[in-house]
Amino acid sequence: MIDVPASTSELPVKLAYAPGLMQAGPRPMLAHSGMTLSAFFSLHVMGALFPITAAALLYGWRALLLIGVVLSSAVLSLLVWRRIGSRGRQVRLAHTLWLALLLALMLPVHLMTGDPPFDEPLVGAQWAIAVGAGMLVVMLAWLLGGAGSGRVHPVLVAYLFLVVIFKQALVPHWVLQKDHLFLGDVRRVDRGSTSIAWSEGWTRTPAAMGRDSLNETSAAEKLSAFTSGQKRPDRTWLSLDGLLRDEMPPLEDLILGGQPGPIGAASAIAVIVGGLFLLYRGVIDFRIPLFIYISAMAAFIVLPVPAVIREVNTGGLSHTQIDWRWLAMRSHDVGPAKAVTFANYEAMSGPLLFMAFFLATSPAIRPMTRRARTIYAVLIGVLTAAMQLFIGLSFAPYLALLLVSLITPTLDLWFKPKTLV
């Protein structure tokens, strides 16, 4: 007879793919890892804590209020929808809360202010967008089959629906000054003027007295206007080089999040750290964010972009003439360094990274096999880049993901794993 203490050594399985599994669940049981759906989604929430923290720092308590409102409305909505039909039984609280949290992180903070930076008739009802977002995502989760069944991400549909209906209301404009982080009120802003001196950026702009936050057109809006050819040059022409040098914030602002943006997606570094946490805990596959990023960067470099936008007068009528260049790095006006810098701006200005780490990795929509995931990620990256350049930077990653996720069942069908024996 030999006495071996009962401990984790009782657990017979060591998992290479999910090393965080044992720590994540409740007390591991003998015949089961102890992992539950709630624990699975709490792992994701733990990863999202990094963007949430960045949101609280950059946009203050109102960002947390926004998250709270969306989550509350989602929970209340869930109480109703889970009673409806057999689909209601497929909806789970943990899953719903996770979806609502994701959607909240994609919204701008000014929805939680009394006087948002957009025009009538939405002013005064902007909070209703946040409440409606929570309700909408639950309704879509129900409609698309609840936890597990849906092959379309409810958050993507909900956000794109909101963009279509309330486009201007979702364009972010405010960010807290660096000396008012977290404690400041994002609503205390000078609405009349541009506050950030872009030559110095958010990090070095001197503090403006009497207000907590800064008002600026986001980098995403500027880039989108230029690459889609809608930008009117201030002088007779505007080159890509000039745009990056004179009008865009320093890249480090985009990395830290010192710019107006959706509360969860603005800080690239917070999103990356949160994503790395998810990778470490084994809940997402590294291939998806990696190949989305690589393929998007490659596409940004290859796809045609305006090297120069010229203001031309023809017969007294002023219009713009755009010099589109494929593989702009070959042009001596742009060059390799500028082309790569441009690609970096494109990647950091929008929600590309947030989408890559937190949405594209969603179990419901990503393919099951590794090879299929690689193809899926490459398709998302390329489509995101094309849409960011020519349609709109702030929502292009979500639209691209929605489209590519529709072919996931086909990818699953084509790429079946080869068994060991």
Added chain:
Amino acid sequence: MAKHSAYVKSTDVPQSPEPQSGPAWPSQAPALRVLELPTRLQVPLSMRPGPAATAQKPPGSRVDRGEQLCDPGPEISPAALAPTSGRIVGTSRVQLLNGHVVSAVDIEPDFEDRPAAGESHDAVRAHAHEQELEAVAHVDGSDLAHWIDRLRDAGVWAERTGSPDLIGQLYRALRQPADTILCTLLDDEPTMRLNGILAARSGPLMLAGVMLLARLTEAKQVMIVVEAGSPGKWHAPLRRLARKAGVDVVPVLNDYPESHPTMLLHSLLGRRLKPGRSPVEQKTVVVDAAAALAVARCATRQQSMLRVPIAIRDHISGITHYIVAPVGSPLRQVLEQCDVSADGITIRRGSVLHENEVSADAVVSGGELTLHAMPRHTPTPADPCIRCGWCAESCPTRVQPAGVLEAAQRGDVELGQVLGLDACIECGVCSYVCPSHLPLLAGIRALKSEAERGTSRLPSVQEGKSGLSA
């Protein structure tokens, strides 16, 4: 040795980066305690269900220790022997430790050959039996058929996950030569190192059994697979003699379910053994330490297999019992002798994750040799599948368990086969990791049963043997 390590690393089996010898490795291999004879033995007449074998003697007759209890039937099965002297009191149906339900002869022992108090298994007394090893070297290797009969007559019996049907493998080797003998000392779980302990205490004898099998099958390659990280002194005599005999002792990282023959053959030899098929199809005979010891005892000491070594893990007290019990001992009485109450518990055979439950009324036989006495299991209600993919990622044979479960729900065998049904070794890792608590293993088993009922299956080992005997 480096060559084998490379093989091990080339698999996708989840493996720990460093071999570890934790508290599960005692400094010395513990002795196996010989249990008292139970008040009644139910000796199985065959290994698996089939034509009912009839007892040779009527109820009330006396039997001697080792006496044959029934005429050998048409089925290729080891002889049913009386594990002790006593009186036949009737017949019954019993569940074996490999899950089958078969006919049995009930014997009331007369306790004339009861073990002396404190007696240990003869493994304990096994020193370096180099003479026995020497004797095996002179065995006529050309007469495999004769030796199969001899092993059958001695009741040598092994049919479990880690050591597939021994007699069946040897029969198959008659017409399909095997070039490799693989003796595995790997155990499924770190708290139950039965094979490791048997090899540590009777290494030379076990090696004799392995060498005998190698001579009989004319296998060129002989491997003894030990767990990497096991204490060096456990297997020192075995290693020394194995080196002399030209046998490879291969250390393998033993992350579950590496001990399964399909995994071992793939990682060590690069051979693809379909689960449930005879390893001889891949020119390999696979045995574990207990089976090799039974062969060696029969060959060198003319001892029949009347007792079986067993490890019982009491998960409530956290104690592992290593015992030797007579074939036919009811599990309930075995547990009682180990101070484990058979009431209010769940008993599983083999690895816990196999989800193979046995009744406390099952009897000791040549099936699974590891048993788990666990608190009664209350099934957790399943949530919907969220396609997390952990089941597929952790599957050692790259099956898509969630997909197979879906196929099982639809009754679609073809879809299940496309998703890897035939490659499933039923290790249960998928059910273990599933956050939705889906009954993945149960679904796979249900679909396998469905597939077996179909017409288009390949001939099984049993069919091969039947054809041979005809």
